[in-house]
Amino acid sequence: MFAGGVPPHIFIFLFLSFRAGDNMGLSASRRLLCSAIGMIVASQGQAAAIKLDAFVDGKPAAVTEVLLDGKAIGSSAAGESFWYDDLPGGGHQLQLRIGERVIPYEFTIGAEEAAVIIVNSESASGRAIKSLQRLELSAFDSAGAEGEGIASSGEESLLPGLIQGKVVSAGGNTPLRNVTVKVAGSDQSTVTDRFGAFELELPQGVYQLELQHPEFQTSRLRNQRVLSKMNLAVDVQLSPKDAFAGGDAPVVEEVQVLGRYLPGNPIEIERISSSVVDSIDFTQISRFDDSMVSSALKRVVGVSMEDDRYAVVRGMKSRYQSTEFNGATLPSTDPARRDLPLDIFPAGIMQGLSLQKSATADVPSTATAGHISMRTRDIPEAGFFKISSSITHGDNHGDDMVISDTEGDRDWLGMDDGSRELPNELTPSLQQWVNLDNGAPGYGGFNEEEVIRMGQSLRHNAIYKGEALGDSSMDFSGGNSWDIGEQSLGVIGALRYSNKWSNSTKKNSRFAKYNERIALIEFAETEDTNNIIDLSAMLNLQWNINDRHQLGLNNIALRHTTNSAELEHFEDVSTGHEFKFQRTDWIEEELLSHQVWGSHSFDISAGGWSAYLGDLSVDWQLMNAGTEYDRPNATQYTYQKGVTGTDSYGLVVKNFGDHYNLWETMEEANSGYRLDVALPIEDIFGVSLLLKVGANDLQRERDGYHYRYSLSGRFSSAGIALAENADPSQAIIPEVIVGRPGLGDGPSGLGSMYIYVGGLDPAMDTGLEGDSYIVEQNSDATYGLVEANILEQVKVNLGVRRENFYMAGEQYMYTVEPMTELLDEERTSPSLSVTYLFSDAWQLRAAYSETVSWPEIFEVLPRKFNDIETLEQYEGNPDLKPADIENLDLRLEWYPSDTESVTLALFSKDITNAIENRFDGLGDVFDYYTFTNAESAEVYGAELDLRREFVLGREQGHEFFVQFNYTDIMSSVDVTEGSGIFEYDTERPLQGQPDYIVNLQLGYDHVDSGQEVTLVFNRKGEELAIVNPGISAAVSNVYEMPFDDLKLIYMKGFDNGLSLSASVENLLDAERNLEYETQELPYLQYSSGRKFKFKASYSF
Known part of the structure; x- marks a missing residue:
């Protein structure tokens, strides 16, 4: 040029x-x-030309007037293409007049090129969808002498279009599998999948399709117009065969929607995204036997699970993640965690889940490792109802499980009926100090008789060896929509109940180092049984006022209850003393969420430059959510061997940690809003823009308390041996309860015990002291971003987010004082993502972003939280600072087809002021920990993700797929020496970061018979589980060893809506092991055994 x-x-x-x-x-x-x-x-x-095809609602437009750069250059008759070859190369403005509507379009073209432009106008919404391809002018034959008529040879170079359809049975709307869809006049055909879906890629043209199924009438679809780079969506209903019917195949009145391809499967979502995204298709939950979101998420590349409840993304725990549910941030159900447990969300209510790994301006600034976005199922276009039920039996189910004997009438629902609530006799101690210091008179306002009644009021939980036959679950879901004139109203709901058991024997070894010698000092073997009850309900409503305006209401209630019992045999090797600890726990977690939302689209074009503006979209949401955590009457009792004069065990109450009754409650209320406004700008000289701004605000209020009562004194149940079913009430009888210390053996002659209430001298109830707390936390953000698509070859996402974070709290025992400001910070976080499209199949992404990790309530508030099981006590640090992170991502992507992909990613996280758990000292009962800022930390690694499908003889209906991903992660935390903080390593990996993660899924489908077999394998490498406290006797850090998880699922589907499945979990019967880094000494071993599951589902 x-x-x-x-x-x-x-x-x-x-x-x-x-x-x-x-x-x-x-x-x-x-x-x-x-x-x-x-x-x-x-x-x-002769330098350039245009070829134009105009459509209205997928049908050829009537007479179309064409203006180029403000001048009329001609018109096209209905159904004819328009050709013009008298324009120079460069940028041009095109205007199409179809009736009273003017459609603008700007494009660029080079010399010796032809611009093939397709425009489809939607009469209902007023939107215009356009596509542009640039071809060599030589691909087209020259126009005639009059400039009329062109040959179609150039269309051979056009990219194909898609026909995408769904076939269901007439009346029942049940998806039909194995329907053959043929293109008349050619040998091209396909078969519908298990969801009744099919897809055909065809050159531009008009086609006739024939649909065949042995049990349904053969039908034809005529005049199916395929346009280049656009998709034709077709919904078809087939009627069952009538034995007496004959004649030609009927012509079906199908529903067609023409437009650009809208992604529905995870691969398309990942491909068109402007950031690094991985997603899950929840239509596949039956294939993988996913009952909860947690089991589905761990198949995503780079994700591992902590305790099978909490996500660890790229080796980074919850403090480096953000999670949204239908666009809203929900509160945690645990007072000692910041993240939501994902095992409380049923997979059956989900439409999709995406994990965005590169931060953009429209997601929270805390999305360092990833932003998890969950979305519930959409309102159905036609009515449906589905019921599912499952039963499971495992190796560890049986008659030797340790079970708490405290039972209420509503335990089967996971709801305590008051059997475990705080006794009335203890209520006065919540507001007043019980002073038993050396028998001082006055008792802080109580008399001795009242203190005795307090001790006698404690309810004691026994355990016994019982039987659990297996696990069970029941799911119901349904929905419908109704047309009301031009409007429609829809509803969808779901209800789920699950009752499951886990049972294992855990072996724990503790070693100590003396000079160069390492010796075993403690050994414990614990029988651990957990009964988990899940109860959830969802009800969503949606009102479609018209195509441009929708309103909705989302409601969800989730409950997760854990009823646990433990019997631990503990041996102090250094002294030869043996003990048994008996523990029971009941924890209820509840989440309620309500969301009112609206989605609106406005046509703001008014001629001139505004004609190039797309529809202005406004999405808003008002949110209210609340969580409750209730832990009523958790107990521990201690039995010592030999106190009865024999080898049996007797109950002892000598030390502070021998016994406790504990009540803990937390409630949190969240309210907030979000607003997102987006404006697309049509192609201007080959550049399409999306301008987006938004704001959100979240107000959190949390309050909670922690009451711990202990029986103390000098007591041993001589002559009362521990039976197989441990019942402490056999020894803790009213006669041994006294009102103050120092009463010797008491009236029983077995010794005496008195209630230790704890509490705080009222004179000390100032500042951040006490077991009760109130916290207010406010966060608000505004953002702006622009997405640019340049010549359909380069995509750019550039944005900035401004986020403010405020936290204030009060910790008290009796009297609430004004709030103390704990944190008041703001951050401005830029983000940039660039995607280069080598072709429709290959693209390269690069992204940079800055994020922040705000400290959570329990990390800042100096409240002591005791983990009874690990004997660790955590205390928040008011001086904790936010962590600032710089993120880099690079990902190469290959998409051989719409259902296949291969991606290779590199990532790096550079963290300043990384927030870490730190050992702070040893105590008689607990080891003390706090939270501090490490000087720096770094996380980097690589991810490989592959999804391929194979057809092993289409006529026989044999299909095979493989999904594989591998993640290699490395991290380093620089722990500053000095400052009184102890650690074994001053430079170590992040806690909870596995060396690598491997996922493999193999699937085989026999299409004709509706059978599926799926093998799911997961393995994660070594990860730092426990950080060595750094004292002289400590051996080394403790690492969790690799664990191989293999699952096999078989499913059979029937045309009447019934499906049956069977699965085996932990097929390899693998054992979980934790080892000391030094000499690979054992720390903890246990196995959960295999589980065998049968499930039946019916849809109608």
């Missing part, structure tokens, strides 16, 4: 013509000059 598109040989010819004027006559010179100008005009006129 030279000087605006004029070829250089023309300029040479001009120069020669002027030179020729010196040697020949004027007339000859003029003739030569005119010839040269004619050549320029001819050259520019």
Whole structure:
């Protein structure tokens, strides 16, 4: 190209013509000059061309007037293409007049190119969908002498379009599998999948489809127009065969929607996203036997699970993640965690889940490792109802499980009926100090008789060896929508109940180092049984006012209850003493969420430049959510061997930690809003833009208390041996309860015990002291971003987010004082993502972002939280600072087809002021920990993700797929020496970060019989589980060893809506092991055994 598109040989010819004027006559010179100008005009006129096809609602438009750069250049009749080849290369403005509507479009084109433009106008919404392809002009035959009529040879170079359809049974709307869809006049065909879906990729043209199924009437779809780079969505209903019917196949009145391809499967969501995203298709939950979101999420590349409840993304725990449910941030159900447990969300209510690994301005600034976005199922277009039930039996189910004997009438629902609530006799101690210091008179306002009644009021939980036959679950879901004139109203709901058991024997070894010698000092073997009850309900409503305006209401209630019992045999090897600890626990977690939302679209075009503006979209949401955590009457009792004079065990109450009754409650209320406004700008010289701004606000209020009562004194149940079913009430009888210390053996002669209430001297109830707390936390954010699609080859996402974070709290025993400000910070977080499209199949992404990790309530508030099981006590640090992170991502992606992908990603996280758990000292009962800022930390790694499908003889219906992903992670935390903080390593990995993660899924489908077999394998490498406290006797850090999890699922589907499945979990019967880093000494071993599950589902 030279000087605006004029070829250089023309300029040479001009120069020669002027030179020729010196040697020949004027007339000859003029003739030569005119010839040269004619050549320029001819050259520019033939430099480029346009071919235009206009449609309205997928059908050829009527007479279309065409204006180019403000000038009318012609019109096209109905159903005809418009061709124009008298335009120069460069940028142009095109306007189409179809009736009273004017559709603007800007494009660029080079010399010797033809711009093939397709425009489809939607009459209902007023939107216009456009596609542009640039082809070599030589691909088209020249126009005739009159400029009319063109050959179609150029269309052979056009990209194909798609026909995407769903076939269901008439009346029942049940998806039909194995329907053969043939293209008339060709050998091209396909078969519908288990969801009744099919897809055909065809060159631009008009086709007839024939649908065949042995149990349904053969039907034809005529005049199916396929346009380049667009998809035709078709919904078809087939009627059952009538034995007496005959004649030709009926022509079906199908529903068609023409537009650009809208992604529904995870691969398309990942491909068109402007950031690094991985997603899950929840239509596949039956295939993988996913009952909860937690089991589905761990199949995503780079994700592992902590305690099978909490996500660890790229080796980073919850403090480096953000989670939203239907666009809203929900409160945690645990007072000592910031993240939501994902095992309380049923997979059956989910439409999709995406994990965005590169932060953009429209997600929270805490999305360092990833932003988890969950979305519930959409309102159905047709009514449905589904019921599912499952039963499970495992190796560890049986009659030797330790079970608490405290039972209420509503335990089967996971709801305490008051059997475990705080006794009335203890209520006065919540507001007043019970002072038993050396029998001092007055008892802080109580008399001795009242203190005795307090001790006697404690309810004691026994355990016994019982039987659990297995696990069970029941799921119901349904929905419908109704047309009311031009409007529609829809509803969808779901209800789920699950009751499951786990049972294991855990072996724990503790070693100590003395000079160069390492010796076993403690050994414990614990029988651990947990009964988990899940109860959930969802009800969503949606009102479609028209195509541009929708309103909705989302409601969800989730309950997760854990009823646990433990019997631990503990041996102090150094002294030879043996003990048994008996523990029971009941924990209820509840989440209630309500969301009112609206989605609106406005046509703001009004001629001129505004005609290039797309529809302004406004999405808003008002949210209210609350959580409750209730832990009533958790207990521990201690039995010592030999106190009865024999080898049996007797109950002892000597030390502070021998016994406790504990009540803990937390409630949190969240309210907030979010607003997102987006404006697309149509192609301007090959550049499409999306401008987006938004704001959100979240107000959190949390309050909670922790009451711990202990029996103390000098007591041993001599002569009362521990039976197989441990019942402490056999020894803790009213006669041994006294009102104050120092009463010796008491009236029973077995010793005496008194209640230790704890509490706080009222004079000390100032500042952040006490077991009760109130916290207010406010966060608000505004953002702006622009997405640019440049020549359909480069995509750019550039944005900035401004986030403010405020936290204030009060910790008290009796009297609430004004709030103390704990944190008041703000951050501005930029983000940039660039995607280069080598072709429709290959693309490369690069992203940079800055994020922040705000400290959570329990990390800042100096409240002591005791973990009874691990004997660790955590205390918040009011001086904790936010952590700032710089993120880099690079990912190469290959999409061989719409259902296949191969991606390779590199990532890096550079953390300043990383928040870490730190050992702070040893105690008689607990080891003390706090939270501090490490100087720096770094996380980096690589991810490989592959999904491929294979057809093993389509006519026989054999299909096979493989999904594989591998993540390699490395991290380093620089722990500053000095400052009184102890650690074994001053440079170590992040706690909870596995070395690697491997996922493999293999699937086989026999399409004709509706059978599926799926094998799911998961393995994660070594991860740092326990950080060594750094004292002289400590051996080393403790690492969790690799664990191999293999699951096999078989499913059989029937045409009447019934499906049956069977699965085996932990097929390898693998054992979980934790080891000391030094000499690979054992720390903890246990196995959960295999589980065998049968499930039946019916849809109608």
